[in-house]
Amino acid sequence: MTATRKMISAVLLLGLGLAACGNPAPQAVADGERGTGYSFGPASRDGIGKFYEGREISHVMGHLGAGWLERGSREREERTDLLLDFFVSLGPGTVADIGAGTGYFSLPLAERLPDSRVLAVDIQPQMLKMLGRRAAERALDNVVLIEGRVDDPGLPAGAVDLVFMVDAYHEFSHPREMMAGVVQSLRPGGRVVLVEYRGEDPRVPIKPLHKMTQAQVIREMNAVGLSWEATQAFLPQQHVLVFTAAQSVQP
Ligand SMILES: C[S@@+](CC[C@H](N)C(=O)[O-])C[C@H]1O[C@@H](n2cnc3c(N)ncnc32)[C@H](O)[C@@H]1O
Numbered sequence: 001m002t003a004t005r006k007m008i009s010a011v012l013l014l015g016l017g018l019a020a021c022g023n024p025a026p027q028a029v030a031d032g033e034r035g036t037g038y039s040f041g042p043a044s045r046d047g048i049g050k051f052y053e054g055r056e057i058s059h060v061m062g063h064l065g066a067g068w069l070e071r072g073s074r075e076r077e078e079r080t081d082l083l084l085d086f087f088v089s090l091g092p093g094t095v096a097d098i099g100a101g102t103g104y105f106s107l108p109l110a111e112r113l114p115d116s117r118v119l120a121v122d123i124q125p126q127m128l129k130m131l132g133r134r135a136a137e138r139a140l141d142n143v144v145l146i147e148g149r150v151d152d153p154g155l156p157a158g159a160v161d162l163v164f165m166v167d168a169y170h171e172f173s174h175p176r177e178m179m180a181g182v183v184q185s186l187r188p189g190g191r192v193v194l195v196e197y198r199g200e201d202p203r204v205p206i207k208p209l210h211k212m213t214q215a216q217v218i219r220e221m222n223a224v225g226l227s228w229e230a231t232q233a234f235l236p237q238q239h240v241l242v243f244t245a246a247q248s249v250q251p
Contacts, residue, residue: 037176037223046209052175053219058209060171063126066102074104082234083166083195084108090191092116093161098153098182099168103131103143110135110143119160121153122148151177155185164193167238170212179224183245192226192243195235204237215240 043049051223061068061135068158075081084105087095091113097106110118120130120143128145151174155163163182172178182192197206199213218228220243221243232240 005221026127032156036201041067044209046207048173050173051135054221055170055212055214055216057114057116057169057173057175058207060123060173061101063124063130066127066130069101069104075217075248079235080104083120083238083240086232086234086240087162087193088112090162090193094119094159094187096121096153096155096160096163096182097204098122098148098163098165098178099125099171103134105164105166106131106143107134107138107140110140111138114142117142117144119144119146119149119197120157121155138191150174151181153178153181155181158185160185161187161190163190164194164195166195167197167210169194169217170210175220176224179226181245183226186245188245190245191229192221194221194241194243195238196241197238201237206237212239214239214241 019060037052039051041051042117044056046058048059050057074096087109091109092115094117095109095113096119097109098121099105100122103120106118106120110116120128120131123133125147128147131143132145135145141207146154150172152155163185169175169178186192194217196212196217197204197210199208199211199216204211214231217239218241221241224241226245229242229244232242234240
């Protein structure tokens with residue numbers, strides 16, 4: 001093997017190793033996005049060096065982090081039971097879970113809303129595979145898997161009553177394009193719910209780029225024409241922010 005070939009093999013192996021370690025997952029950040037609210041700079045340890053409305057976007061959590069999403073202590077730590085109750089209270093209808101991961105929320109929601117359709121969107125095929133397997137084990141036929149793109153959730157136009165994202169939005173490498181896709185998917189009166197770790201609270205034990213302040217979330221949703229409706233404060237670590245495509249008052 002020539003020295004050049006050896007170097008190419010080493011670079012490829014390093015690339016594969018990074019992809020396999022679970023964090024960061026591979027993601028495409030295209031050039032030519034200036035003028036759309038994005039800016040670029042040196043990447044911090046957990047970020048991709050792309051900024052939106054002043055916020056550095058974080059790495060995507062790789063599929064090898066699936067065990068963390070499904071950890072037994074999650075319900076107690078994050079009161080995911082209360083969050084699920086909240087989503088159920090906003091149903092029934094067509095519900096989209098963007099960044100669905102292993103289906104931690106999609107699957108129990110589909111069970112509790114049997115007359116609803118749950119569109120489970122993710123960009124990682126490995127996550128969707130796990131989710132699909134678990135949906136089949138539970139004989140859930142109202143879960144639809146959608147492999148989205150980094151800049152398009154792949155949702156049907158004007159068809160969705162509720163779109164929610166739990167601990168996912170801060171990872172979107174193309175948040176503006178993703179949310180434009182969400183807005184066009186909403187039925188009249190449809191809602192968007194974002195659940196993010198509270199950036200204002202230093203006691204929440206999560207890396208800074210994986211948290212968001214309420215003001216930042218509202219700024220980014222307003223940028224795509226969504227209006228703040230309410231913030232629910234029933235979770236120990238996260239904000240639950242509700243938006244509509246209609247006009248409403250800011251907090
Ligand atoms: C931290 S996990 C959260 C999973 C799930 N919402 C939960 O709370 O258990 C974030 C997920 O968002 C997904 N994701 C990141 N960017 C995405 C995008 N542009 N579109 C759809 N999913 C995305 C990742 O692949 C990952 O599965």
